[in-house]
Amino acid sequence: MTDFSNHKRYIMQPDDLNIIVEMCKLMNTAMHYEMLLQTIIDYCTRVMQVEGASVLLYDDKQDKLIFHAATGSKSETLKKVILNTDEGIAGWVFKHKESMYSNDLEHDARFSARVDKFTRFRTHSLMATPLLLENSVIGVFELVNKNAPGGFTERDLMLCEGMAAHVALAVERVHLISENISVSRLAAIGETVAGLxxxxxxxxxxxxxxxxxxxxxxxxxxxxxxxxxxxxxxxxxxxxxxxxxxxxxxxxxxxxxxxxxxxxxxxxxxxxxxxxxxxxxxxxxxxxxxxxxxxxxxxxxxxxxxxxxxxxxxxxxxxxxxxxxxxx
CATH class of the missing domain: 3.30.565 (Heat Shock Protein 90)
Structure with a gap:
């Protein structure tokens, strides 16, 4: 979880407060969990002023990274893509458990153009951060093509890391619902969430x-x-x-x-x-x-x-x- 108050690279400004508050409000809505995840990344796409956002989840059976949700003009095509866990920037972030961004992908050795070729899309800049549950990486959250001169900044990275925590929470909710949890467990979850x-x-x-x-x-x-x-x-x-x-x-x-x-x-x-x-x-x-x-x-x-x-x-x-x- 990002420590907003002590971020070493960027000092949070008053305008950033509203973004975090709105993210918390989204997490507190009573919508279907799959819809919640899509709503969150739609919001991230808008407030971060990017062309698209995506969530890649790790599939332990295949040992692959799979696009689970996405925004942008190529979102549906993107969901058909499967990455190796060491492929591209997403693979690097997944392996190293570190956030990063690049505004010069042509000279970034970590970038893989295979996804762009498959989707017929041009990625100019990219930001990625791991989705963490305790110390385990369950996937990667990505933002592409910042709509601002100069591309991504340290402020964007700080906000992206905070957003990733909420994305991970939404993903965990999806998993809990899909696992046919017992009635008693659901009651306990409801009581806990209601209190929080x-x-x-x-x-x-x-x-x-x-x-x-x-x-x-x-x-x-x-x-x-x-x-x-x-x-x-x-x-x-x-x-x-x-x-x-x-x-x-x-x-x-x-x-x-x-x-x-x-x-x-x-x-x-x-x-x-x-x-x-x-x-x-x-x-x-x-x-x-x-x-x-x-x-x-x-x-x-x-x-x-x-x-x-x-x-x-x-x-x-x-x-x-x-x-x-x-x-x-």
């Missing part, structure tokens, strides 16, 4: 409010507000990334991950996340906790999820109350 969906909804509500504050602050050149709100947005984008991993692993028992940290810092994050919503709904958030509580060991992800759900439910309960307030 509720948590994601609360995070997105806060992020959308934060995005509004950032846009307003940038317009007014209020850099102090941007510096205050942006770290909160980055932390919660990272939480959504971690949630995507949780959803990929929902069939496994997850042991608590204890680290020594501050309870007050988690509470402060919750308050910042709901500040915009509180102003919009005229809800007063009051704090009544001891900020001097020493650091202790707890699972911050689960603690954050628990408190976020509690505060989110409190907002729902305040809708029909005059002069409502929530105390933490």
């Amino acid at each position: 969906a509720h948590y994601i909804k609360n995070i997105l509500t806060g992020l959308e409010g934060g995005a509004h504050l950032i846009r307003a602050a940038l317009k007014e050149k209020d850099h102090a507000t941007v510096e205050k709100v942006w770290p909160m947005a980055e932390r919660n984008i990272d939480r959504i990334s971690m949630l995507a991993l949780d959803m990929l692993e929902f069939s496994k028992k997850r042991e608590p991950y204890y680290t020594r940290q501050s309870v007050a810092s988690v509470l402060n994050d919750i308050i910042q996340l709901f500040e915009a919503r509180a102003k919009t709904n005229n809800v007063k958030i009051e704090t009544d906790y001891d900020t001097s509580i020493p650091d202790c060991y707890f699972d911050s992800q689960r603690m954050h999820r628990c408190l976020l759900d509690l505060v989110g439910n409190s907002f729902d309960a305040c809708k029909k109350i005059s002069n409502p307030s929530i105390r933490l």
Whole structure:
């Protein structure tokens, strides 16, 4: 999973926040899983301003990479192509578990022109990133022909890696449905996804409010507000990334991950996340906790999820109350 807040090659900008939020919204829709995968890569094609996108999945029986979904003028023809696991840039990415892009394919030894010849298509630039489930590569996500001068950039690579995590999640959903999972297993999956969906909804509500504050602050050149709100947005984008991993692993028992940290810092994050919503709904958030509580060991992800759900439910309960307030 990509760490958006600490990417070494590119520093995330406010405009990128909306792309990640929309990806999360797509993952939270109740559409058929095959349709979900196609909808995701359609969205990636549009926002990344490329001519086409494709998902290649590894077939362990054939030991081949097979085009499972694609966009663009040659999408149907492309689905007939089968690649060796060491063929072309897709094969290189699959073998090395590394993302890459090339804006000069004629001089890139990793590029194979066989697919272009078969589809009668001309690839000028290409970006590819592995689809990962834990430490296993299940396939490759590709974008071709960037519609911008100079081709692909490091920003594109950062966003592509984040998108690939959601593509991998959609692929895993397809596999789970196709395996005739038992009724009890399906019930457990539904309960887990429903709980995560509720948590994601609360995070997105806060992020959308934060995005509004950032846009307003940038317009007014209020850099102090941007510096205050942006770290909160980055932390919660990272939480959504971690949630995507949780959803990929929902069939496994997850042991608590204890680290020594501050309870007050988690509470402060919750308050910042709901500040915009509180102003919009005229809800007063009051704090009544001891900020001097020493650091202790707890699972911050689960603690954050628990408190976020509690505060989110409190907002729902305040809708029909005059002069409502929530105390933490």
